[in-house]
Amino acid sequence: MAKKKAGASIAEIQAGVNQKFLEIFGRTPLKERLDDILRLAIRTSRFSDLENLKEQTGDILNSVLQLCSECGWSAEELSAESGQNRAPQSAIPVARPKIEGRHLRRRIRSHYHGAH
Numbered sequence: 001m002a003k004k005k006a007g008a009s010i011a012e013i014q015a016g017v018n019q020k021f022l023e024i025f026g027r028t029p030l031k032e033r034l035d036d037i038l039r040l041a042i043r044t045s046r047f048s049d050l051e052n053l054k055e056q057t058g059d060i061l062n063s064v065l066q067l068c069s070e071c072g073w074s075a076e077e078l079s080a081e082s083g084q085n086r087a088p089q090s091a092i093p094v095a096r097p098k099i100e101g102r103h104l105r106r107r108i109r110s111h112y113h114g115a116h
């Protein structure tokens with residue numbers, strides 16, 4: 001995608017991304033768009049250097065902006081509504097049982113050998 005000018009609004013960036021995507025790919029079915037975002041996210045999770053991470057994150061952002069356009073959503077409004085109504089999913093603590101060492105082995109053994 002072409003570089004956007006500094007200070008452009010989210011709406012302007014979304015419109016530019018939509019125009020480029022339509023020129024290059026045409027309209028993409030919802031399932032394909034979601035698969036594309038998932039594929040990009042998985043690929044991005046494998047990068048550790050900031051240069052590649054930045055490039056891949058930009059690809060995800062553009063694909064999500066295009067998802068918004070294809071669904072008729074304003075990315076600006078969606079972001080504002082999401083931020084006001086709930087905590088980001090990454091900020092919600094996930095309860096994970098802490099089982100370590102011999103305690104883990106004991107639980108595994110009892111599970112497979114029927115001893116509870």
